[in-house]
Amino acid sequence: MSARTESPSNEMAEQRSKILFERPQALTDAITNYCPGCSHGIVQRLVAEVIDELGIEGKTIGVCPVGCSVMAYDFYACDMVQAAHGRAPAVATGLKRVLPEGVVFAYQGDGDLASIGMAETIHAATRGEKISVIFINNAIYGMTGGQMAPTSLPGQVTQTSPYGRDTETAGYPIRVCELLSTLDGVALAQRVTVDSPKNVRLAKKAIRKAFEYQIEGLGYSIIEVVSTCPTNWGFSPMDAFEWMRDNMLPYYPLGVYRDIKAAKGEQ
Amino acid sequence: MAEKVLMKGNEALAEAALRAGCRYFFGYPITPQTELAAYMAKRMPKVGGIYLQAESEVAAINMVYGASAAGARVMTSSSSPGVSLKGEGISYMIGADLPAVIINVQRGGPGLGGIQPSQADYWMATRAPGHGDGHVVVFAPSTVQEMSDLVASAFDLGDKYRVPVMILADGMLGQMMEPVALPEPTDVQSLPEKAWATNGHGGKRPHNIVNSLYLVAQQLEDTVVERSLRYSRIKEEEQIAEAYLTEDAEIVLVAYGAAARISRSAVAKAREMGIKAGLIRPITLWPFPVNTIDTIVPVAKAFLTVELSMGQMVEDVRLAVNGRRPVSFFGHTGGIIPTPDEVLTAIQRVASGEQLDLVPYQSKLTGGAR
Numbered sequence: 267m268s269a270r271t272e273s274p275s276n277e278m279a280e281q282r283s284k285i286l287f288e289r290p291q292a293l294t295d296a297i298t299n300y301c302p303g304c305s306h307g308i309v310q311r312l313v314a315e316v317i318d319e320l321g322i323e324g325k326t327i328g329v330c331p332v333g334c335s336v337m338a339y340d341f342y343a344c345d346m347v348q349a350a351h352g353r354a355p356a357v358a359t360g361l362k363r364v365l366p367e368g369v370v371f372a373y374q375g376d377g378d379l380a381s382i383g384m385a386e387t388i389h390a391a392t393r394g395e396k397i398s399v400i401f402i403n404n405a406i407y408g409m410t411g412g413q414m415a416p417t418s419l420p421g422q423v424t425q426t427s428p429y430g431r432d433t434e435t436a437g438y439p440i441r442v443c444e445l446l447s448t449l450d451g452v453a454l455a456q457r458v459t460v461d462s463p464k465n466v467r468l469a470k471k472a473i474r475k476a477f478e479y480q481i482e483g484l485g486y487s488i489i490e491v492v493s494t495c496p497t498n499w500g501f502s503p504m505d506a507f508e509w510m511r512d513n514m515l516p517y518y519p520l521g522v523y524r525d526i527k528a529a530k531g532e533q
Numbered sequence: 534m535a536e537k538v539l540m541k542g543n544e545a546l547a548e549a550a551l552r553a554g555c556r557y558f559f560g561y562p563i564t565p566q567t568e569l570a571a572y573m574a575k576r577m578p579k580v581g582g583i584y585l586q587a588e589s590e591v592a593a594i595n596m597v598y599g600a601s602a603a604g605a606r607v608m609t610s611s612s613s614p615g616v617s618l619k620g621e622g623i624s625y626m627i628g629a630d631l632p633a634v635i636i637n638v639q640r641g642g643p644g645l646g647g648i649q650p651s652q653a654d655y656w657m658a659t660r661a662p663g664h665g666d667g668h669v670v671v672f673a674p675s676t677v678q679e680m681s682d683l684v685a686s687a688f689d690l691g692d693k694y695r696v697p698v699m700i701l702a703d704g705m706l707g708q709m710m711e712p713v714a715l716p717e718p719t720d721v722q723s724l725p726e727k728a729w730a731t732n733g734h735g736g737k738r739p740h741n742i743v744n745s746l747y748l749v750a751q752q753l754e755d756t757v758v759e760r761s762l763r764y765s766r767i768k769e770e771e772q773i774a775e776a777y778l779t780e781d782a783e784i785v786l787v788a789y790g791a792a793a794r795i796s797r798s799a800v801a802k803a804r805e806m807g808i809k810a811g812l813i814r815p816i817t818l819w820p821f822p823v824n825t826i827d828t829i830v831p832v833a834k835a836f837l838t839v840e841l842s843m844g845q846m847v848e849d850v851r852l853a854v855n856g857r858r859p860v861s862f863f864g865h866t867g868g869i870i871p872t873p874d875e876v877l878t879a880i881q882r883v884a885s886g887e888q889l890d891l892v893p894y895q896s897k898l899t900g901g902a903r
């Protein structure tokens with residue numbers, strides 16, 4: 267600790283320095299439980315930056331169901347509600363119906379959203395619930411240690427598909443944005459990823475749009491983030507992105523699947 | 534009090550909820566609670582509230598969870614199979630200390646069962662409304678008037694202790710019509726603020742969290758123990774029961790809801806025949822009114838529990854009596870309602886010193902199979 271003793275020259279250096287990067291206000295100083303290099307950390311931060319930029323922390327309520335991000339109630343500085351596995355859209359519906367002027371977002375994993383909570387998802391979407399859903403598709407059940415998810419790819423080896431996902435017995439992965447894009451209640455369905463600075467910027471823009479559409483009262487928005495789970499995939503963070511680009515992006519193409527404003531010719 | 538109107542029990546529950554300041558209802562259709570949801574669908578938009586038909590009971594209870602987290606008075610209603618589905622959400626509400634009123638207009642079970650009146654969900658309501666170490670408060674009305682009266686108490690008690698409250702009715706009470714004097718409407722604005730609600734901190738307070746997850750065992754134990762202390766207070770202060778002709782009663786019936794109505798007639802007939810019978814009618818099933826039972830044990834010679842089930846509440850009666858007197862049981866299940874004469878026969882047999890554990894086909898109460 268002796269190296270950190272204050273000296274006058276240090277103080278001067280601090281006065282001259284400019285803050286380039288700091289924690290968004292919408293995040294608390296709690297230390298997250300995410301593994302190093304996990305996409306969750308990046309996306310969680312993007313949501314917080316958007317909350318800051320829109321100046322909506324005071325009227326935002328986040329819903330985090332079960333999954334690696336379940337403890338996000340400690341990480342966000344806005345009011346937070348923990349939800350049962352898959353039920354975030356229903357919980358968010360209850361919140362938003364009581365607080366129509368509030369901003370309600372749900373942060374859901376792929377097991378959560380596309381398996382146990384598929385009914386809640388489809389129906390919140392088709393009702394056009396004015397909520398913003400951030401959907402982390404990492405093709406696996408992260409929190410429980412790497413089981414097959416509804417989004418796991420054909421042939422993908424997981425703890426519960428040890429010989430690779432056999433589509434004959436386990437069926438095919440679900441493309442959520444494509445599926446939801448057929449529903450009239452959906453205002454925005456967009457698939458992004460966060461593997462490069464450029465894509466991170468695009469992802470943030472999409473998340474911001476999802477919040478703006480909610481504030482404008484347009485309906486249900488979902489931003490699917492094709493993500494990585496380095497720990498359960500058994501890769502380094504960089505190799506995980508490599509695997510994601512090679513295997514997930516062909517199955518889950520990035521892009522806008524539904525945007526009611528764009529459809530109406532607005533930009 | 535206001536003049537009386539003729540209403541179905543299910544409708545009285547709904548109207549009383551509106552008058553208690555409930556402006557949010559989430560449900561899923563099921564017989565025999567249908568009139569309640571239909572009433573809400575009609576009235577909610579007129580009073581600036583929300584009626585939402587959810588995609589399932591699972592979704593409905595989770596919408597209740599969200600609305601309650603936002604600080605609102607909120608209700609859901611269903612019948613037995615639907616209440617099973619709500620179990621998950623009820624457990625989460627218990628764990629997150631969220632109040633709400635949950636109606637179960639019971640029908641016969643298990644499985645899809647039937648649609649006739651039943652009291653077969655006593656165990657589910659009082660023992661395991663969901664997984665984990667927890668309870669809901671359970672009210673058991675036995676008239677349409679009481680269905681109306683208990684709703685405001687249920688909301689108030691839920692808010693006071695931050696617990697979900699269940700009103701355990703049955704298909705008979707839900708469907709029948711009786712005159713009812715409705716309570717005066719509550720001004721929604723006058724309801725006390727909920728400082729814990731997740732309704733947006735507005736920069737005015739630290740962020741609120743609604744949560745039931747505690748990964749550190751000690752923290753989970755601490756929260757469960759804290760909640761149990763509230764349960765102890767509820768047990769001490771919130772037991773309600775009606776005692777009918779019990780001062781000198783030797784044969785004391787214990788029955789709730791629809792079974793209590795039949796038992797009351799049987800007790801009156803027994804009195805005419807010179808049998809000193811009485812009735813304890815639990816109005817709270819959890820907390821079970823052990824205090825009332827306690828005060829009556831010294832006078833009573835025997836207890837007789839009557840239920841529309843194979844015998845569920847009788848376990849609580851036996852726990853309360855604690856071996857001091859014999860406790861008999863008589864019941865029908867599956868939607869069959871015992872007649873007052875059947876109950877009277879059971880009273881006579883208990884009065885003659887028998888201890889009964891009578892369920893259908895084991896009994897020859899009516900002199901033949903039914």
Ligand SMILES: Cc1ncc(C[n+]2csc(CCOP(=O)(O)OP(=O)(O)O)c2C)c(N)n1
Nearest residue numbers: 332333334351375376377378406407408409
């Ligand atoms: C009703 C219920 N079933 C199962 C679980 C166990 N469980 C916890 S997290 C999880 C999967 C989470 O996977 P996902 O939603 O993809 O989120 P990730 O951890 O990958 O971000 C499961 C099955 C649970 N908590 N509740």
Ligand code: SF4
Nearest residue numbers: 300301304334408495
């Ligand atoms: S288990 Fe996977 S999804 Fe969960 S925090 Fe670790 S890397 Fe991220």
Ligand SMILES: [Mg+2]
Nearest residue numbers: 375376406408
């Ligand atoms: Mg996942």
